[in-house]
Amino acid sequence: MPTRADFNDLFVPVYNPASFVPERAQGSRVWDTEGQEYIDFAGGIAVNALGHAHPALVTALNEQAQKLWHLSNAYTNVEALKLAKTLTERTFAELVFFANSGAEANEAALKLARKYGSLLDSNKTEIISFKQSFHGRTLFTVSVGGQEKYSKMFAPLPTGIKHATYNDIASVKALISDNTCAVIIEPIQGEGGIITADKQFFRELRTLCDEHNALLIFDEVQTGVGRTGTLYAYMQAGVVPDVLTTAKALGGGFPIGAMLCTKRAGETLVVGDHGTTYGGNPLACAVANCVLSLIDDELLQGVTARHDYFKEKLEALNNQYGLFSEVRGAGLLLGCVLTEAYKGRAKEIVTLAASHGLMCLVAGMDVVRFTPALTIDYADIDEGMARFARALAEFSTQAQA
Numbered sequence: 001m002p003t004r005a006d007f008n009d010l011f012v013p014v015y016n017p018a019s020f021v022p023e024r025a026q027g028s029r030v031w032d033t034e035g036q037e038y039i040d041f042a043g044g045i046a047v048n049a050l051g052h053a054h055p056a057l058v059t060a061l062n063e064q065a066q067k068l069w070h071l072s073n074a075y076t077n078v079e080a081l082k083l084a085k086t087l088t089e090r091t092f093a094e095l096v097f098f099a100n101s102g103a104e105a106n107e108a109a110l111k112l113a114r115k116y117g118s119l120l121d122s123n124k125t126e127i128i129s130f131k132q133s134f135h136g137r138t139l140f141t142v143s144v145g146g147q148e149k150y151s152k153m154f155a156p157l158p159t160g161i162k163h164a165t166y167n168d169i170a171s172v173k174a175l176i177s178d179n180t181c182a183v184i185i186e187p188i189q190g191e192g193g194i195i196t197a198d199k200q201f202f203r204e205l206r207t208l209c210d211e212h213n214a215l216l217i218f219d220e221v222q223t224g225v226g227r228t229g230t231l232y233a234y235m236q237a238g239v240v241p242d243v244l245t246t247a248k249a250l251g252g253g254f255p256i257g258a259m260l261c262t263k264r265a266g267e268t269l270v271v272g273d274h275g276t277t278y279g280g281n282p283l284a285c286a287v288a289n290c291v292l293s294l295i296d297d298e299l300l301q302g303v304t305a306r307h308d309y310f311k312e313k314l315e316a317l318n319n320q321y322g323l324f325s326e327v328r329g330a331g332l333l334l335g336c337v338l339t340e341a342y343k344g345r346a347k348e349i350v351t352l353a354a355s356h357g358l359m360c361l362v363a364g365m366d367v368v369r370f371t372p373a374l375t376i377d378y379a380d381i382d383e384g385m386a387r388f389a390r391a392l393a394e395f396s397t398q399a400q401a
Contacts, residue, residue: 025052039384049249051373064286079285093260098280102221102247103136105257117181132192187233190222194335225249228331256284
């Protein structure tokens, strides 16, 4: 049986995984190779929207596996056609492009934006993003992202990218011009620390894009597919983007991404401009079709109810231990922000939580992040919070020693 110790000998050292090796899971429970059980408040970083090994998703995958796996985009397929129809019926979108990840979806959106701008004016190529944003790990998307720690070692980087301050419309006004082809934004900055923006900011951003004929791109890789309590977070923001990217929860754990857009934007691209080997493959699309069939009004109402329950529990723990300055976020995308005294120590808390049988995440160095299954049982929330409490107690004791 391979062990965690083998990892360092076999893998390119870009990850530092936990000390245990998960082997199987069901719902919001995970077991490692030693038989230790964990409550999963991480959800694969907002991927496992319906929990692990959801019976309906397993059935959808198995049934499709008996029929058709892969053809290439020289052909279309029934499951891809069904998924495109569902996404256009349930969102603003008129056209879709399927990819395999959030980074690929964003890459497609950014390439579309550059061509859209260049067709209007050869100088219309600038892209505005936001400080602390995260849009993927390709050279283009990591450059558009607003966290230099992820990009600076890969210079020279693509040019024509500017970074405004999130939720600060004045900073956008100072950068936007008729040379701007697109503004890309996360409705909630996930990797940046679970940071939200005001509806008025989004409305003014939409107006600025319209005034300068720039595309507004919503990166909903983390917020999409029910995570914030609506199918997509733009539905709560009070604006409609021109382009939206989605991935993570779209496949419920099976890799798939998509770029959704209006015809005005999407018809900028023509045959041969962009492509992918696996995007829109029948296996991924069959699973995504099943996921979307289960993301209904009742489930979304449950996300809102679980948000309230989760936040109440976290705030009660904070009243006891006083480690966090606030609990923020929307739906089941939540972050506990460490106080000044404990800044930079989020990873320590996550590691301690794992030792007590709880899986959670960081969002930067100062925020403990929770992105559990949208359907997590209340009993699992209670047990997970009890384990988190033990981790906080241990951390508090160590911090005061």
